[in-house]
Amino acid sequence: MNKINVGIIGVGRMGRIHLDNLVLKFPEVNVVAISDVLESSKSLAEQYNVPNFYTDYRDLISNPDVEAVVICSPTDRHAENILAAVTAGKQVFCEKPMDLSLETVQELEDIIEASGVKFMLGFNRxxxxxxxxxxxxxxxxxxxxxxxxxxxxxxxxxxxxxxxxxxxxxxxxxxxxxxxxxxxxxxxxxxxxxxxxxxxxxxxxxxxxxxxxxxxxxxxxxxxxxxxxxxxxxxxxxxxxxxxxxxxxxxxxxxxxxxxxxxxxxxxxxxxxxxxxxxxxxxxSYYNEMREFIDCLNKNEKPNVGAKDxxxxxxxxxxxxxxxxxxxxxxxxxxxxxxxxxxx
Incomplete structure (x- = not known):
């Protein structure tokens, strides 16, 4: 079975939930990188045997082994994280909201649609x-x-x-x-x-x-x-x-x-x-939404919750x-x- 290589941006409270689920409950996934502005978060990479840790999310996105990105950074970083990941051709799961500016969100929606990448927003409920x-x-x-x-x-x-x-x-x-x-x-x-x-x-x-x-x-x-x-x-x-x-x-x-x-x-x-x-x-619900995202990647299907939502x-x-x-x-x-x- 070909595994999907995932990188996680931001390993605060939500990032840790997804990190734990992806490492322990998704045998078809390899978490190959995490990034966080706090150097102390490197201990999580060691704890979960994640081979790459970065303090700059751009290093994670530029890693050629990373196929999909899970964005759990603070809200004011979501838009730049999404743009960088989509531009690099990565598949993207992002916690809500995409941004606090409606104009920015609409621009991102257009970019995502034109890129053809899979994008899912974390409306877990x-x-x-x-x-x-x-x-x-x-x-x-x-x-x-x-x-x-x-x-x-x-x-x-x-x-x-x-x-x-x-x-x-x-x-x-x-x-x-x-x-x-x-x-x-x-x-x-x-x-x-x-x-x-x-x-x-x-x-x-x-x-x-x-x-x-x-x-x-x-x-x-x-x-x-x-x-x-x-x-x-x-x-x-x-x-x-x-x-x-x-x-x-x-x-x-x-x-x-x-x-x-x-x-x-x-x-x-x-x-x-x-x-x-x-x-x-x-x-x-956190497990189920990530299951939806990973299944969509495996089946080459569009997630049911996207940028428009x-x-x-x-x-x-x-x-x-x-x-x-x-x-x-x-x-x-x-x-x-x-x-x-x-x-x-």
Whole structure:
């Protein structure tokens, strides 16, 4: 069996997840190089028996043995990493978002399309077994035509304020997953966006120019309506639920818990709280999305999640930000036609 030689750019939290999966769970893959700006990350190359370590990602891309690149660098490096890898003819998997500028993302989409390389964006929640089951029920006609999509996405604790200052804001670093999931479930494109956001968790987040609590309504071209509620802090755990109501029925998911026990006594019923960390909640989805990428390379097929999905979800995030600030419904074409950026 011919193995695929993979290089990983950035071995922080997400990079380590993919490194561990690729080395331990993908016998058809050789991880031949990793790069990270921190020299201390060289220990990971030694730990996983990766033969090449670089502090400059360009050295990894120029390595002729590297056939595919997994990009897990900070968001503000994604665009240059993608451009360098695609220009060098490497196949690319990249964590979201591609960039915080819609114009840059659109330019990258054109370059990727013209290059012919395989490109996949890391919207891992599409590959979560629970959400995939809901989508399969929709595809089988069990739900009928989707009328209402309800998504709850609440983190157990907010990220550091230092991260928030450079993340692009909650709609781009957090809700962007929910925008993609709403499109995925509705099977249609967004026409209009209305968002309300507040600071109800941590005033320091507000001082950093962001919000921590929001409700967003999306209207789709097929008439479906989606509501998304977000919070940076759910004291009971990582709250991730989806429900789709349609003309023929309803399908939904509950939270993942450490076990499924329940307990009764004279005071009432109790049971386990949801999992408390996204890496525990979505451990299967991270493997499944990488399985999709590697299988596409082996079969010479185009991944189902690509640059366009990143562009559309970013545009929705920008529209939500404008809607919140101006207290109005924003048509998505306002954003896509003017190449409005996150900072607007």
């Amino acid at each position: 599409r590959f979560d077994p629970n959400f995939k089951k809901i989508k399969s029920l929709i595809n089988e006609g069990k739900v009928g035509e989707p009328h209402i999509v309800k998504i709850t996405s609440r983190d157990p604790a907010p990220p550091p304020v230092s991260y928030i200052k450079s993340s692009g804001g909650m709609f781009v670093d957090m809700t962007i997953h929910d925008f993609d999931m709403a499109r995925f479930m509705a099977g249609s494109e967004v026409k209009q966006v209305f968002a309300v956001g507040k600071n109800l968790v941590d005033p320091e987040i507000g001082k950093a120019g962001d919000i921590d609590t929001a409700v967003i309504t999306l209207t789709f071209e097929n008439g479906c309506i989606a509501t998304i509620d977000n919070s940076r802090q759910a004291v009971y755990g990582y709250d991730q639920r989806v429900e789709v109501f349609g003309s023929a029925g309803m399908a939904g998911t509950t939270n993942n818990t450490p076990d499924n026990h329940y307990y009764y006594d004279k005071n009432g019923q109790s049971g386990p709280l949801p999992l408390n960390f996204f890496m525990d909640r979505y451990i299967d 990143g562009m559309v979800s970013l545009a929705i995030g920008i529209a939500a930000n404008i809607s919140m600030k101006e207290n109005r419904v924003v048509a998505l074409e306002e954003i896509t036609e003017k190449n409005v950026s996150v900072s607007s």
